Amino acid sequence: MHLFGLTDDPSVGTMSRPWTLAVARDDLRQTTIAAGDPPQLSDGEVLLRVARVGLTANNVTYAVLGEAMRYWEFFPPEPRGLSRRWGLPPLWGFADVAASAVSEVPVGLRVYGYLPPASHLVVRPARVDGSGFRDASTHRANLPTPYNAYRSTSGDPVYRADQEDLLVLFRPLFYTAFMLADQLTDNDFYGAGQLVFSSASSKTAYAAALQLHGRGPRVVALTSPGNVAFTRSLGCYDEVLPYADAGDLAVLPTVYLDLSGAPATRATLRERLADQLIRDIAVGLTTQVSNAATAGEVFFAPVQIRKRRLEWGNDGLEQRFAEAWRHFTVAVLPRLEVHTEDGPDALRQAWQEVLAGRTPAHVGRVVTM
Ligand SMILES: NC(=O)c1ccc[n+]([C@@H]2O[C@H](COP(=O)([O-])OP(=O)(O)OC[C@H]3O[C@@H](n4cnc5c(N)ncnc54)[C@H](OP(=O)(O)O)[C@@H]3O)[C@@H](O)[C@H]2O)c1
Known part of the structure; x- marks a missing residue:
């Protein structure tokens, strides 16, 4: 050989x-x-x-x-x-x-x-x-x-050689966030007036929130008490609540984007929002508790990727991703x-x-x- x-x-x-x-x-x-x-x-x-x-x-x-x-x-x-x-x-x-x-x-x-x-x-x-x-x-x-x-x-x-660390840390997370934000926008936010993220301080969550903020629905963060200040400082959430206050969420048509997997948070949202919880989507499980069976559905980026490849072509998708990535790097670098x-x-x-x-x-x- x-x-x-x-x-x-x-x-x-x-x-x-x-x-x-x-x-x-x-x-x-x-x-x-x-x-x-x-x-x-x-x-x-x-x-x-x-x-x-x-x-x-x-x-x-x-x-x-x-x-x-x-x-x-x-x-x-x-x-x-x-x-x-x-x-x-x-x-x-x-x-x-x-x-x-x-x-x-x-x-x-x-x-x-x-x-x-x-x-x-x-x-x-x-x-x-x-x-x-x-x-x-x-x-x-x-x-x-x-x-x-x-x-x-x-x-x-x-x-970019000077941004290798950003790619190392964020590339797959941002790609997921980009496709998640795109899927929500593509479906008129399923008619929601509010998008609620758990583990809102996570990189995937705030990468999505940065792309969704100001597009229509309120974007609301649920996070641990110790991460409230950081999550507020991001400026991409209209409201930031510690988990203990999830029962105070505004009651209006809501899409829940669950990145924590915590069963207690899901139970609180179901009780508070009842039929106003129009979609309950498992995106991640930072608490290491599987939520695939308990959420209403699991976000699966390849479905939206396939749809956009057909509509935009591979180059069109790559070009849009590259543009969104450049905006994101400017926003995230100082934080x-x-x-x-x-x-x-x-x-x-x-x-x-x-x-x-x-x-x-x-x-x-x-x-x-
Ligand atoms: N479906 C997909 O295709 C896809 C793609 C990318 C990422 N994800 C998922 O999204 C989630 C976030 O990933 P990431 O890499 O963005 O996370 P990250 O930035 O490392 O998230 C850190 C945050 O997660 C929470 N957390 C971290 N460790 C924890 C622990 N041991 N117990 C409880 N909470 C903890 C805390 O947020 P709070 O205090 O705000 O809760 C913490 O600030 C992961 O579950 C990941 O697998 C899914």
Whole structure:
């Protein structure tokens, strides 16, 4: 097998001893760090050196839904010398091609995509073009396709080298928020006069609220007492209430966008709003309690993405996303404090803090690997 440019160039990541952080599938607080040997590449494979990743509640949700939604299957533990007791929660971030057995994917190419909590990942690029490639590894063939795409920084209209941390932290969250806001607008807000977000201080919630504020319905935030001041400071909610005051919500036709999953909040809204609660949509579960069965419906971005691809074309959708992203970055930059740490222990620490909800809402946690 011929390797195209296997390198020790530190600018593209070294062949230093690979490591993996894994969490116990049945107790997400238990972690282990495993060291391994450099992976051997076969024909058609590429070795990615993971460079920087972000950690938010969304990554914890991947782990909470690891079995149900098959998130554990993206990065199996066994090739890394770990038993199936352990799982690798997927993260989003940047990686560099450190070795390549695919001539179209050169060493040094930097890509954005779905990555393991580990120093390295072997992928099998397919459909390679200027915008990147897809991982066609057998174990990922039947998993949701958006997670298998790796975007090259050179072919990405929203990439800016000085905004990598924003992409690491927000890209998938903002994409969801963009499609959620679009779906609500596209359906005339289902006739609602009020949109209520739980976990309104989360990045996904306020990214959506920023796009919905001033478009018609009142946009109302429910959040923890400690996050009320931050959520107010965002300026994208007409009203901000601590969870304990959810029973004081105005009684008018309401769409509930549930990102917390807390059963008590849902019960309060149902009691207070009764038939004025016209849609109850599960978007997330920051409290780590599944709400898929208790909400009226689950938001599934691919449905709206498919609709808009048909109406606007792929380029039209990408162009609108890029425009919304540029507006968003201007709004979010002054409000975000990025904390960057380095290495496996820092990643473990960041996991524990995000899992326990100890990361302040104005902070984004980035780890260099
Ligand atoms: N459906 C989709 O396609 C999709 C896409 C993206 C994200 N999401 C979901 O949206 C949710 C928010 O994700 P994010 O990454 O935007 O979150 P984030 O910015 O990390 O959210 C932080 C906020 O979540 C709440 N929180 C965090 N940890 C908690 C804990 N341990 N217990 C209770 N509350 C906690 C707190 O908000 P409050 O004090 O305001 O409650 C906190 O300020 C996640 O569940 C994520 O999976 C869904």
